[in-house]
Amino acid sequence: MRKEELEEKRNKYLMPCYAHYFKDTLLIERGEGQYLYDNAGKRYLDCFAGVAVVNCGHAHPYITEKASEQMQYLVHISSLMLTSPMVLLAEKLAELTPGKLNRSFFCNSGAEAIEGATALVKAYTDNHQFIALRSSFHGRTLMALSLTAQQSWRGKGPYAPGVVFVANPYCYRCAFKLSYPSCGLACAEDVERAITTCTNGEVAAFIAEPIQGNGGVIVPPKEYFKTVSEIVHRYGGLFLDDDVQCGFGRAGEWFGIQNFDVEPDVMTLGKGIANGLPLGAFISTEEISRAFKPGQHFSTFGGNPVNCAAGLATIEVLKRENLIANSRQVGNLFLARLKELQEKHKSVGEVRGMGLIIGIELVKNKKTKEPYPQGLLQILEFAREKGLLLGKAGPLGNVIRITPPLCFTAENVEEACQIVDAGLREIEKGL
Numbered sequence: 001m002r003k004e005e006l007e008e009k010r011n012k013y014l015m016p017c018y019a020h021y022f023k024d025t026l027l028i029e030r031g032e033g034q035y036l037y038d039n040a041g042k043r044y045l046d047c048f049a050g051v052a053v054v055n056c057g058h059a060h061p062y063i064t065e066k067a068s069e070q071m072q073y074l075v076h077i078s079s080l081m082l083t084s085p086m087v088l089l090a091e092k093l094a095e096l097t098p099g100k101l102n103r104s105f106f107c108n109s110g111a112e113a114i115e116g117a118t119a120l121v122k123a124y125t126d127n128h129q130f131i132a133l134r135s136s137f138h139g140r141t142l143m144a145l146s147l148t149a150q151q152s153w154r155g156k157g158p159y160a161p162g163v164v165f166v167a168n169p170y171c172y173r174c175a176f177k178l179s180y181p182s183c184g185l186a187c188a189e190d191v192e193r194a195i196t197t198c199t200n201g202e203v204a205a206f207i208a209e210p211i212q213g214n215g216g217v218i219v220p221p222k223e224y225f226k227t228v229s230e231i232v233h234r235y236g237g238l239f240l241d242d243d244v245q246c247g248f249g250r251a252g253e254w255f256g257i258q259n260f261d262v263e264p265d266v267m268t269l270g271k272g273i274a275n276g277l278p279l280g281a282f283i284s285t286e287e288i289s290r291a292f293k294p295g296q297h298f299s300t301f302g303g304n305p306v307n308c309a310a311g312l313a314t315i316e317v318l319k320r321e322n323l324i325a326n327s328r329q330v331g332n333l334f335l336a337r338l339k340e341l342q343e344k345h346k347s348v349g350e351v352r353g354m355g356l357i358i359g360i361e362l363v364k365n366k367k368t369k370e371p372y373p374q375g376l377l378q379i380l381e382f383a384r385e386k387g388l389l390l391g392k393a394g395p396l397g398n399v400i401r402i403t404p405p406l407c408f409t410a411e412n413v414e415e416a417c418q419i420v421d422a423g424l425r426e427i428e429k430g431l
């Protein structure tokens with residue numbers, strides 16, 4: 001079907017809330033590795049990966065083979081009967097996840113994982129109060145949205161009670177106007193102040209993404225989570241790590257939180273764990289998992305054999321193709337090249353990231369740090385014309401989000417940086 005006809009049908013039948021990137025609709029027909037192809041056959045280098053999902057690359061032949069093979073035997077039976085892929089995947093996750101995390105529950109998405117994990121935490125602690133970070137993003141279901149602190153995602157409410165938001169560890173725009181490390185990690189200390197002033201002194205959990213993705217690729221100081229986790233434990237609460245976006249190799253380790261020298265009590269996963277098939281999970285320690293009695297939690301499609309077979313194949317591919325080490329190495333190269341562009345360009349306030357989750361914060365002026373959201377929209381369009389797909393992030397709408405498939409190469413980095421360099425020159429004409 002022609003693009004114009006599809007657009008007409010889209011305008012008639014899809015809800016208007018669908019907001020496609022780009023003024024001229026991009027119709028993608030095919031993907032392979034780190035490349036996408038539109039309806040005219042034009043090739044794009046993908047720095048977006050379907051919002052940080054397709055970590056092993058588009059249409060990976062082995063994952064496709066394993067998922068299709070499973071489809072020939074059994075597509076769905078529900079977790080009310082035993083199937084092997086979900087059990088085997090839970091075993092693998094117990095091996096891979098840090099610390100004592102060893103019990104998995106499977107669902108369909110990141111938001112559903114957050115709903116389940118927060119319910120489990122409430123059942124375990126017998127408390128409903130959460131500490132969450134400003135600029136967080138945890139999904140669009142009620143509890144997930146109640147823990148999300150970005151105006152653009154929040155509607156009129158009402159939201160779940162008991163959520164207290166604290167300043168995020170965002171050194172570039174520190175809420176306390178301090179600098180790291182002389183700040184003494186004031187943002188972490190503020191968690192204790194929040195507990196002692198905004199709660200009854202007991203909490204269910206502190207929840208955070210290891211690196212805020214949608215919130216603008218915010219990388220906390222190394223010791224942040226350890227400090228906060230100790231504080232929360234002192235008040236009887238748990239540390240709930242939302243690794244939906246950073247997990248499965250994106251931040252240069254199996255899980256983003258492994259960059260921070262701390263063990264979470266509960267972890268949520270989604271996005272990359274089945275390389276594009278819808279699969280979410282939450283994982284806890286043995287003891288915490290027992291807070292849900294048999295039959296207390298359920299998801300019709302959760303643990304679906306096809307998606308779990310894809311999850312198992314994803315783990316195999318990440319290992320066999322060394323994609324996590326690649327994410328670290330190529331990510332370091334990407335960061336270094338982009339930092340050179342930061343030196344050279346007046347519109348680049350900061351480049352930050354870990355592995356292959358990288359943000360470029362655009363400003364109109366480096367001294368005042370006035371955000372430059374118009375520049376972001378312009379550079380996304382410019383890059384698309386040149387065959388490069390970038391993402392956007394940040395509550396101020398001014399962060400280029402770079403989350404390519406983890407098979408990205410040094411040559412891809414060079415190609416992407418040349419286009420970003422030229423794009424920055426373009427958007428700086430208006431400054």
Ligand SMILES: Cc1ncc(COP(=O)(O)O)c(C=O)c1O
Nearest residue numbers: 109110111137138139209244245
């Ligand atoms: C950190 C984080 N948590 C949760 C979610 C929600 O996941 P989903 O869109 O699959 O519901 C997202 C999605 O972007 C996310 O980035």
